Amino acid sequence: MLKFGTMGPAVAFPFVLLLVYLCSNSYCATYDDSVNLMDKVLDGYVSRQRPVLDQSHGIVVSLGFYLLTIQDFDEVAEKFSAYGLLYITWSDQVITWDPKDYGGAYSALFKLSDVWYPKLVLTNPYSKLSDLGDDWMIVRIYNSGYTSFVPGAVFDTSCSADVTYYPFDTQTCALDFNVWGYVGTEVYLIPFLDEVDTTSFTENGEWALDSTSVTRIPGGLSTSDTIRFSFSIKRKSTFLIINVILPIVFMAVINMLVFLLPAESGERLSYSVTVLLALAVFMTLVGDNLPKTSEPMPVLSYYLMILLILSTLMTVTTIFNLNIYFKKGQVPACWRRLYRIIFCFPCRFRKKKIHKNNKVYPNDCINDSKTPIETVDISDREEPEPEITWQDLSVAVDWIALAVFFVGTIIVNAVFLVILAKNKDVAFN
Template sequence: MTPIWLALAPALAVLMTSYNGVHAQVIKDAERLFSNLMVDYNKMFRPVLNQSKPVVVSTWLDLVSIQDFNEVEEKISFTAILFLTWTDERLGWDPEKYGGINNINIDVSKIWAPQVMLLNNVLKIERLSEDWHTVSVNASGSCLYFIANVFTSSCDVDVTFYPWDTQTCAFQFMPAKYEPGKIVLWPLKGNVDFNYYSPNGAWDLVNTSVSSEIYGYTVSFKIEVERKPQFAIVNVILPLIIMSALNILVFLIPTDCGERISFCLTVLLSIAVFLTLVGDNLPKNSRPMSVFSYYLVSVLIISVAISLAVICSLHTYHRGEKQHPGAAWRAVARRLGCYCARRSGPEKAYRVTGIPGVDYKLAWPENVTPRASLGMHLVPYPMRNHRGVFLNRNTHVNGTLSSDHSEDSTFHEEETHEGDSSVMEIKWSEVSIALDKVFFVFFSLILTTDTLCFFMVIYNNVTL
């Protein structure tokens, strides 16, 4: 044994001896004390000698944990310890007469104790005390009673800025058997205690407050919790934004592949599923509505508009060639470069005459001189003959030109104009490609603006 234990051994022996001696004496004195306190004690009356005075019950709350927060049903379950303390003027004694006993525990069914209930209880409003609970009483008559339980109370949920929302829930306690003026519930502390608190995975505790209401008839403990948005961002918001951006890429899919309609409808149904998913996690009320719900509806409307735009583009692409595009459609196609890419540079038009039955208007780049020879391509660009028949790029005018025809065949230079429909042939398929470019840029701007507006509204209101 070390020297320090040798030094402490006599003191420990004396302490153990005194404890054993007092232990037998305390039990005997405690029984006598309890018997004397219960003589002529009636728990039906309030513990004040002057029954016209109210009983002041001081109270405070120690929050242990938040068990569950159901936003849909607007209720919160929490584990807490409710402390109640008051003075019973009939329960006092002189410790010297009872072996120095300063404190004794008595069953709550034996003495008067305030019967309190949770006013905004969800399931059933009933008293919180049980007969097996005990009250700690000291020699001056001060009583301490604590109730540990899992409380479930209603809570007005405001999901306007979901998932960056902050909720404030109040737990209101009141006496169960007495009218106002008989018992006064007085908050002993201005805040809720967290001596045994364990953090919640979905909510952060921000602030607490305590207030007495209705002239001390009720006491309200308020806690302010803030949602942790990481789960909603990763599992709802980011997939929604990605699918919305993916929906716009439908305009980059070639029309001939035949999968454009199925692609945009699949994304539309996915967004509809997300709308249902979020709706199941929000309260079923209209005031207030979540900003995120409006954002989901706007994304759904944009997706529907994209589907209609794809249908319009496909209808334009597969239109027949009997009815040629009008001037407006041709202008759209030219401005977007669909047809200009087919032109290599400035052109001049030459009219070929002198060949019986042939009256062609030809176009050459201005640095090329037209020549009529055997086997040459007389029509390297789309042309129209005098009968209104279009000749494509691969049309050949082959054969042997007689000397008469060679001599009589002449090229007459004519100026061409960019808008001359006889020189430039624009098909409906090219108009469809131009529309895809317009739709891609338009819906990209709309979706970007919609998403930025949503985050700006959330950010401005959360940071206030």
């Protein structure tokens, strides 16, 4: 241990000054000092009046937002919910004191209702309009008048959903705050930063935070300033791709295979109707997760509608083709002519020539002269064209329908992907 008795006066004097300085600047306020401080500064204080000595001047209120998590975005109800903290500061020119008079107390906590505070209101709420702050909350005021207030809440706001590129959509929602009852010349709202503080942000399972921004909308002589905290959120689409998009694409592909199913199996119609109903069910599921509005309509809804139309046409074609396959009797001349034109049917049975004057030699070991015993002259002949049946016509319809619907499905999927590619920054990032 260092003993002052062993040190000379020149060495001990600086240590004495340091101890005096530390004691004079230490926080040694007692309970009575804190009570006297609150009684003194609140004596004659009116919490309804702006704490500005010159009432012709405005009071500057700084605003910041700490985003903790995105609770939910309901695109059907068009509701955005975010949980966060507002950091509000201003200068109270009435509540000031000298810390030396109160045991070095440089700050104190006050009940919210005992002091003036800016009654911030969320001006675009989802349900009801209310001010931010409850009686149980407290504010911290420093001896210079600097005041800080940090309320927290779950903020529910209305947010119009743009589901054009659902499920690869990006939504932009905002929280608008202004001071209720004051005009722009009485209370100036200014943001702390140009973006929302996300240092303590927790990711949402369905939505990813893309970007944030803070905008000040100045008021005037009749309106108050507004601070807008904007959030750009991007849907995590992997779940919907696996459970919605891919099953729809697979059903669109297997729907065409109905034309490869033998007509004798008796399962063609039930197969086609089953796929049609499955597409209708998926269309209902997608519609339940979208806002009930026609502007804008999601591209996915158009895609499902076109696939549903194609599936309906396949079912109608299947019924028509089964009717052809099980018909009896001779095929009309117009259908036979069309069949011949499409499949070049006569080309398969051209004339086959056999050379004339073919000589036949007997295979007889006794006849050594090798002279022919018979000369056969065979004229040109052609293979007879088989009769075209209803079953042949049905098979032809199957192959034509398979080709047409295959090309149609490829075009529909290509157009759908091209439209999404225009939004590739959202869809594929």
